[in-house]
Amino acid sequence: MTAPRTPLRSRSRGRALAAALAGTALVLSACGGGGDGGGGDDAGSDVEPVTQEQIDEAMSTPTELTFWTWLPDAQKEVDQFEAAFPEISVNLVNAGQGLDQYTKLRTAIRAGEGAPDVVQIEYQYLPSFTLNGDLLDLGPYGASELQDSYPEWVWEQITEGDAVYGIPQDIGPMGSLYRQDLLDQAGIEAPTTWADFEEAARTMKEAVPGTYLTNMPGNDPGQFVGLLWQNGAKPFGFDGDQTVTIDLDTPEVTEVVDYWQGLIDEDLVSTDADFNDQWYQGLANGKYASWQTAAWGPVFLQGTAGNTSGLWRAAPLPAWEEGDTATGNWGGSTDAVLSSTENPIAAAQLAKWINTDPEPALTLALDQFLFVPHDVVLEDQEFLDAAPEFFGGQQVNKLYSELTTEVDTDFGWLPFMDYVYNSFNDTLGTAIDEGGDMEAGLAAWEDDITSYAEQQGFTVQ
């Protein structure tokens, strides 16, 4: 779930900078390189870093690239890229969002033809493509030098050892969005701890009939996993080869599960499925007084609940311990390069340039409202100072950029998250939806993904 369907309001600014900055991009990718000299032996890249001459040559050779992404208006960045590198032409394809696209991608990879050169992949699905070596290690192609430009946890999400498998496009550190008017009506403040949150939920229910402090959907494993991430849980792991870790029976996980069980049992939160019409209406008409969401949430909300403009405020997630500032991540995407590409240098440049060069990166952030984790955006004043009317003039980007540094760094994934998320809906999610026994649902979820992993030939730890 990356920032879905962002509405387009303001039109492009910084276009004037374009030409000037385009030149610097070439220079930026010089030297650096992944290997620390010498022929790389074991893990990671055994490819020599490409030299600037090789890059220059590739970028001035007429080349056609295919780029699959579901990002709305990605043509903007592609146009900028083609202006900067006139010899490269990019064929932009929207092959569906998320799983729809991955299905097509897997089919194309298996068929051995029709796969794109560059493709949008969400963080949690990268391992399912590195598993069979379908992604190109971008380290030798100038990605290694990007490490210092990203928050550490983001870098961890895209790397396995020294290998870099995607260039971050956007991220979703989690916070809370509140309806200030409903909180005022109930006489409460945005809760700072989960214990306060429970109290606030009780007060809200009594004070404003028909309104719940929040909604806990039974169909959103991404959000739920983000909440586990906040509490320091590390339920998943993959060694990049054949061994996976599935560990859902830990205190960090059960604390979160038990907490929500309590709220649901007492009917203090609603349990409507999210991202359907029913839920959009709930957001727009005050059924839910808050939404624990990611950095892409504020803009998404403006598109969904436009009639509530000015009533919302943003805050960090409630903490498990007073003063604790940890949060989790929900969503976001990378642009990866397939190892089958015939033009690895140009493809890697495309993935890298549109997400890190100031012109396209700021277009992504300011025009398409993506939360781009590269410094070029996270340190941009215009981005940080934006004070949307929807949030009563609050500097929401600044808040979320502060949250960006609070995400736990070594949260891992399994190489089959599509199955894991689907299974969530049938197990723990059903318990949430029906007010059933969530711990039993959690156990069923763990059992189900464990047996799937074994069936697929993984060693489970």
Place this chain on the structure above:
Amino acid sequence: MTAPTTTGSAGGATAPGRAGPRRRGHSPAVRRQHRAAYLLVAPFMVVFAAMLVVPLVYAAYLSLFREQLVGGRSFVGLANYARALGDSAFGEGVLRVSLFLVIQVPIMLGLALLFALALDSGRLYAQRFVRLSIFLPYAVPSVVATLMWGYLYGPDFGPFTQIAEGLSLPAPPFLSSGWMLGSLMNILTWEFIGYNMIIMFAALRAVPADLYEAARMDGAGELRIAWSIKIPAIRSAILLTVIFSVIGSYQLFNEPNLLQTLAPNVIDSAYTPNLYAYNLAFTSQDLNYAAAVAFLLAAGIAVVSYVVQLTSQRRARS
């Protein structure tokens, strides 16, 4: 359009009895005819082979293998089928659609028959309008129909909920796990009643009117005519609708798949066998097992359809 005339004239000459000594070889005219026939069916056969036979054979071939994310592909014989037979998720899905079948199909076809008889009786005002309105839902794409019903069923803002709230009654939980199957039955009935009615109605129009006249002479009323003449006369049309409906029930996919966004925890990934096969193929990445499940399902449908046909034939004979 030479075919009919040649059949008329040359047909007699080739009839086995009269052809006598020349029986073995066909005359050039007949051979030409055969060639034309093959030529005419060729486009169909090519598309049929490419789009149906080849994929089917390929699916059957796939179902004999197992492919793991780690470890690659290996031949496993019928192991996938054995696994499917012991798979409770698959079994529950089959039971669920069987339940759907025994409740929804009789209701839908009974109503369709009633409407067809009513229209055929010629005693309705605005007959054409009624016929069209009953048929209209079938013209609505099932995706649109399901989205529409999904909205009507909405537990917070759907019109049924609004009405119930207006009357201070509890809102009917159409999308809850207890009601979902019934809600689906309602959608499918709404969608397909008109289609089945048209088939029956068309068959009724073909029944010779002199039978009715004779029955009336014998003193039969309209109800008696319907029961003893009309329904037996369109038996084969009814059988056709039954078999279509049986197959349709087992293949339920669109409607539950769309309602899944509204009730993702009620409609799980194995709610119907088809949905299960789809999820196996595309989220579990287990194409081989999905192929086995699909084949098993197809075999089941074939058996059930055959049994339906057989029992109705036996009844016809007795």
